[in-house]
Amino acid sequence: MWRRQRVLRVQRAYTLVDALTEKPVIADIMGSSSPEVLIAGVNQLLVFENTENGFAAPVATSFATTSTALATTDLDADGHIDALQSDETSNDVVTLFGHGHGSFSEARRFGVEAGPIDLALGDFDADGLSDVAVVNVDAASVSVLFGSRALVCR
Ligand SMILES: [Ca+2]
Numbered sequence: 496m497w498r499r500q501r502v503l504r505v506q507r508a509y510t511l512v513d514a515l516t517e518k519p520v521i522a523d524i525m526g527s528s529s530p531e532v533l534i535a536g537v538n539q540l541l542v543f544e545n546t547e548n549g550f551a552a553p554v555a556t557s558f559a560t561t562s563t564a565l566a567t568t569d570l571d572a573d574g575h576i577d578a579l580q581s582d583e584t585s586n587d588v589v590t591l592f593g594h595g596h597g598s599f600s601e602a603r604r605f606g607v608e609a610g611p612i613d614l615a616l617g618d619f620d621a622d623g624l625s626d627v628a629v630v631n632v633d634a635a636s637v638s639v640l641f642g643s644r645a646l647v648c649r
């Protein structure tokens with residue numbers, strides 16, 4: 496006999512204004528072992544802190560962007576999670592380097608070809624640092640950014 500189990504429940508719903516990307520990203524931005532939820536919005540990155548009472552209202556880090564994709568990794572290998580967004584207006588990958596307690600550096604931009612629409616992470620050159628592959632829909636190309644303490648594009 497099949498029994499219904501309650502496996503999901505709604506904790507709280509938040510109203511989002513101008514969310515851009517369709518997928519939330521889960522990452523331990525605060526370094527607390529309890530992951531946060533990140534969402535890219537118009538000209539901002541929203542972080543929902545995971546507290547002992549559930550998720551808090553979002554904290555926004557503002558910068559100019561029209562993000563098409565969001566991903567997280569420790570790009571510069573300093574032990575703090577960083578946030579990357581593809582920006583289809585400026586044709587950049589915008590990187591916010593994490594400070595480990597929920598705040599980020601100023602946005603740093605790395606140029607790619609026209610129409611970056613999505614990105615994926617991997618260690619493509621096996622040097623132990625995360626790298627980024629970006630699909631540029633208008634240029635019909637893929638740009639690869641290799642992670643380092645000074646990110647370079649090859
Ligand atoms: Ca980092």
Ligand SMILES: [Ca+2]
Binds near residue numbers: 625
């Ligand atoms: Ca690498």
